[in-house]
Each structure stands twice: as structure tokens, then as C-alpha cells.
Amino acid sequence: MTEDLNTHMKFMQEAIAEAKKGLDEGGIPIGSVLVRNGVVLSRGHNRRIQDDDPLMHAEINCIKNAGRIGRYSNTVLYSTLMPCYLCAGAVVQFGIPKVVAGESHNFAGAKEFLEEKGVKVINLNLKELKDMMEEYIDTHTDIWYEDIGSL
Amino acid sequence: MTEDLNTHMKFMQEAIAEAKKGLDEGGIPIGSVLVRNGVVLSRGHNRRIQDDDPLMHAEINCIKNAGRIGRYSNTVLYSTLMPCYLCAGAVVQFGIPKVVAGESHNFAGAKEFLEEKGVKVINLNLKELKDMMEEYIDTHTDIWYEDIGSL
Numbered sequence: 001m002t003e004d005l006n007t008h009m010k011f012m013q014e015a016i017a018e019a020k021k022g023l024d025e026g027g028i029p030i031g032s033v034l035v036r037n038g039v040v041l042s043r044g045h046n047r048r049i050q051d052d053d054p055l056m057h058a059e060i061n062c063i064k065n066a067g068r069i070g071r072y073s074n075t076v077l078y079s080t081l082m083p084c085y086l087c088a089g090a091v092v093q094f095g096i097p098k099v100v101a102g103e104s105h106n107f108a109g110a111k112e113f114l115e116e117k118g119v120k121v122i123n124l125n126l127k128e129l130k131d132m133m134e135e136y137i138d139t140h141t142d143i144w145y146e147d148i149g150s151l
Numbered sequence: 152m153t154e155d156l157n158t159h160m161k162f163m164q165e166a167i168a169e170a171k172k173g174l175d176e177g178g179i180p181i182g183s184v185l186v187r188n189g190v191v192l193s194r195g196h197n198r199r200i201q202d203d204d205p206l207m208h209a210e211i212n213c214i215k216n217a218g219r220i221g222r223y224s225n226t227v228l229y230s231t232l233m234p235c236y237l238c239a240g241a242v243v244q245f246g247i248p249k250v251v252a253g254e255s256h257n258f259a260g261a262k263e264f265l266e267e268k269g270v271k272v273i274n275l276n277l278k279e280l281k282d283m284m285e286e287y288i289d290t291h292t293d294i295w296y297e298d299i300g301s302l
Contacts, residue, residue: 048219055215055241060206068205070302085268089240089261090206094300110240113264117236149245151221 008078008100011035012124015078015102018045018058019132025050028147029136032062032079034096041075042066048147057147059087063094072096080129082109082121084148092117102129106137107148159229159251162186163275166229166253169196169209170283176201179298180287183213183230185247192226193217199298208298210238214245223247231280233260233272235299243268253280257288258299 011033018031022045030046044062048054059079072094077083080102083091088110091099098120104111105125114121137144145151162184169182173196181197195213199205210230223245228234231253234242239261242250249271255262256276265272288295296302 052219053215054217054219054245055211064204064206066205068199068203068297070297072300085240085244086237087240089236089238089243092240093236094205146219146221149223 007038008122008124011040011076011078012080012100012102012126014040014043015058015080016129018043018062019080019129022046022050022058023136028140028143029132030058030079030081032058032077034062034066035076035078036074041069046147049143054146055086057084057087059083060090063090076100078102081107081133082111082123083114085110085113088114088119091119098122100124102126103133105130106133158189159273159275162191162227162229163231163251163253163277165191165194166209166231167280169194169213170231170280173197173201173209174287179291179294180283181209181230181232183209183228185213185217186227186229187225192220197298200294205297206237208235208238210234211241214241227251229253232258232284233262233274234265236261236264239265239270242270249273251275253277254284256281257284 014033015031019029023029027049028046032044034041042065044065046058047056076098078100082101082104100122165184166182170180174180178200179197183195185192193216197209198207227249229251233252233255251273
């Protein structure tokens with residue numbers, strides 16, 4: 001269990017690095033990595049603003065960046081924030097068996113839907129990420145509500 | 152009701168044109184249009200093969216092509232095939248209230264999930280589309296199963 005937690009924290013750090021990269025680009029600070037057998041297959045971050053693309057959530061960007069890998073068995077999707085229905089839909093459709101989220105304080109996401117569909121969901125509940133997202137939402141409220149389709 | 156059906160058939164023809172465009176490009180023949188107040192906001196088709204992008208389903212391509220429209224109230228998403236969980240997830244997250252599908256014979260999709268989330272789903276159940284998709288699946292079986300995450 002502790003070993004698992006150390007592994008999850010290691011890959012979550014990579015997702016956090018992506019979130020910060022997005023913020024540096026003027027984007028929404030949400031990052032993601034896709035891992036298989038202890039190897040990072042791809043990285044991604046939210047690019048709504050950078051690409052003017054409403055669907056370019058961090059997880060979508062990350063799965064896209066992995067390319068046409070065909071099968072997603074044994075993969076784990078890390079995201080700094082609990083996935084929304086769009087990203088959870090991708091997880092369910094492509095059979096990604098496990099999702100590790102950094103926090104769900106700022107956005108409940110589609111955790112129940114993922115679990116109903118048999119996806120294992122782990123929430124690391126990290127204060128660093130809660131604070132980062134909370135500050136972003138406070139200072140970019142309209143962009144945030146646009147991103148989650150709640151304008 | 153007849154007027155509605157005529158309207159749906161008119162916009163489905165535009166989605167079918169997109170599906171055929173995709174097929175002509177060597178892609179998977181699934182097309183989509185997003186409509187608001189009787190006006191086509193955007194068109195799209197599956198571009199998995201063309202863009203080497205596993206997430207570029209027709210509906211995702213169509214919603215992306217509409218750009219950052221902010222609110223999706225009063226929109227209708229047309230697709231030649233019943234949307235999968237990825238595309239249904241986008242519909243639910245962004246609050247698209249209605250989906251019109253051309254058929255669901257070749258792919259049951261996420262109709263129940265959409266309806267559970269309050270989305271109105273209409274299935275036109277068109278023989279032309281069943282036949283087109285069936286022929287594609289018969290002749291491109293691996294690509295089809297890759298596209299729906301069932302390899």
C-alpha cells in the first residue's frame with residue numbers, strides 16, 4: 001500500500017509538472033500522464049485556451065498524445081483533478097482500468113460514473129493541488145465555468 | 152412530429168455527407184453536425200486514421216470545430232451512429248440537450264447513459280446508414296474494434 005502510494009505520488013508529480021506547464025502557457029492548470037507497467041506513455045495538459053479547443057482537457061490531450069496504442073489494459077491515467085464526464089467517458093470507452101486523481105475538492109467530476117463502470121478510482125486528495133486549483137478558479141472564474149460546461 | 156422528422160432528416164443528410172467525406176479520405180465513415188436554432192454551427196467526421204488520433208471521433212471533431220461557443224443550450228448534436236461513452240461524456244459535460252443518431256444497429260453506444268443524464272435521444276434507424284457501417288465493419292474489422300476500444 002505504501003509502495004503503491006509512493007508510485008502514485010511519483011507519477012502525480014509528473015502530472016503536476018504538466019499542470020504548471022499549462023499555467024505558464026496562460027492555460028488552465030490541469031495535467032495528466034498515462035502510465036503502463038511503470039513507464040510514462042504520454043503527458044498532457046488542458047489546452048482549451050492555447051488551442052481554442054473546448055474539448056482539449058488534460059486527460060484528452062494526454063490520451064491523444066499516446067497515439068493509437070490500441071489496447072489500454074494495464075494503463076493508469078493520472079490527473080491533477082478528478083476527471084469530468086468527457087474524460088471519464090474516454091476512460092470507460094477505451095477500457096482504462098484505473099484512474100488516480102490529485103484532488104476532487106474543487107470539482108467532484110465523474111467519480112461515481114467511473115466506479116459504476118468498473119474503473120478503480122484513487123483520490124490522493126493533495127492540499128497543494130486543492131490550493132492551486134482554488135486560486136485559479138478564484139482568479140479565472142469565467143474560464144473555469146466555460147471549461148466544465150457550466151456557463 | 153412530421154415537421155420534426157423532416158428537420159432531423161435534413162440535418163442527418165449533412166452528417167451523412169461528413170461520413171462520406173471521411174470515407175473518401177480513407178477514414179471511418181461516421182459524420183456529425185451541431186445545430187442551433189436551425190443553423191449548422193459545425194461539421195465533423197471521424198479522423199482516427201487521418202490524424203492518427205484515437206479520440207477524434209466524429210462528434211468530438213464536430214464539437215471541436217464549433218470552437219469555444221461557451222453555452223450549448225438549444226443545440227442538437229446529429230451523428231450517423233449512436234454516440235459512444237467518450238462522445239456521450241462530452242454531450243453530458245457540456246450540457247447538449249438533444250442527440251439525433253442515424254442508427255444503433257451496428258453499435259449500441261451510450262444511449263442509456265445519455266438518457267439517465269436527461270439528454271433526449273432520437274434514433275432515426277436509417278437502413279442506408281446501417282448498410283454503410285456494416286460494410287465498413289466487415290471490411291475493416293480491426294480498425295473498427297480499435298475505434299471503439301474493443302481490440
